[in-house]
Amino acid sequence: MEDGTERKGLITVLFENGTDIRNQVMQFTPAGSTIAEDIAITKISYYTINGSIYYPKYLNLYTSGTNHLLFVKRLSAAGSKIQLFELHQKYKSNNTGEETVYYFITLPGSAKYETIELTSDKLVPNFDIKMSGMVADCPDLVQKIKSKKPAYNYSLVSFGPKKIEVMKRIISEYNSCR
Numbered sequence: 001m002e003d004g005t006e007r008k009g010l011i012t013v014l015f016e017n018g019t020d021i022r023n024q025v026m027q028f029t030p031a032g033s034t035i036a037e038d039i040a041i042t043k044i045s046y047y048t049i050n051g052s053i054y055y056p057k058y059l060n061l062y063t064s065g066t067n068h069l070l071f072v073k074r075l076s077a078a079g080s081k082i083q084l085f086e087l088h089q090k091y092k093s094n095n096t097g098e099e100t101v102y103y104f105i106t107l108p109g110s111a112k113y114e115t116i117e118l119t120s121d122k123l124v125p126n127f128d129i130k131m132s133g134m135v136a137d138c139p140d141l142v143q144k145i146k147s148k149k150p151a152y153n154y155s156l157v158s159f160g161p162k163k164i165e166v167m168k169r170i171i172s173e174y175n176s177c178r
Helices: 127-134 139-146 160-176
Strands: 009-012 025-030 037-040 047-049 052-060 067-074 083-090 099-106
Touching: 052 083, 052 099, 083 160, 099 160, 127 139, 139 160
Parallel strands: none
Antiparallel strands: 009 025, 025 037, 047 052, 052 067, 067 083, 083 099
8 A cells, every 4th residue: 555554355456448547446355354445546556466566557558648547567676777567458349359468667767657658659769769868877778779789679560579578678787787
């Protein structure tokens, strides 16, 4: 919880469907109880399920320019300077069971809920220029990104796994930069 306390129990969370939950409350049933209570989303710092941690973040989905406050799964280590998050969406309204995964980062000094989507105009096109500016305090990493080495660069049309691989490498090296 935002007040530093930990609560165990069951929570009902809308984190896949793109619905903005900013003004909503979550249903929480404390462990050992059958009575649900309402908790404002802004009172929840994060929640965990099977070892995965989910944080509320503003997400610009579909590059629409509209931010949605949703829970996203953290993929990077707790102490990473740059944090990497995933939003997994399942569309149950079609016969193919389409699934989409979006990825977001937060930078050192970012506002609490702020994120950057990996295909947003804050990163692509010109990933080499934009990302190198974000890690400017790490000259060796900047050089690798600016030289457009494949392991340190992606474009708007790169496949998702490539973007994640590049971002994880950048995060790892940025964390070890002195």
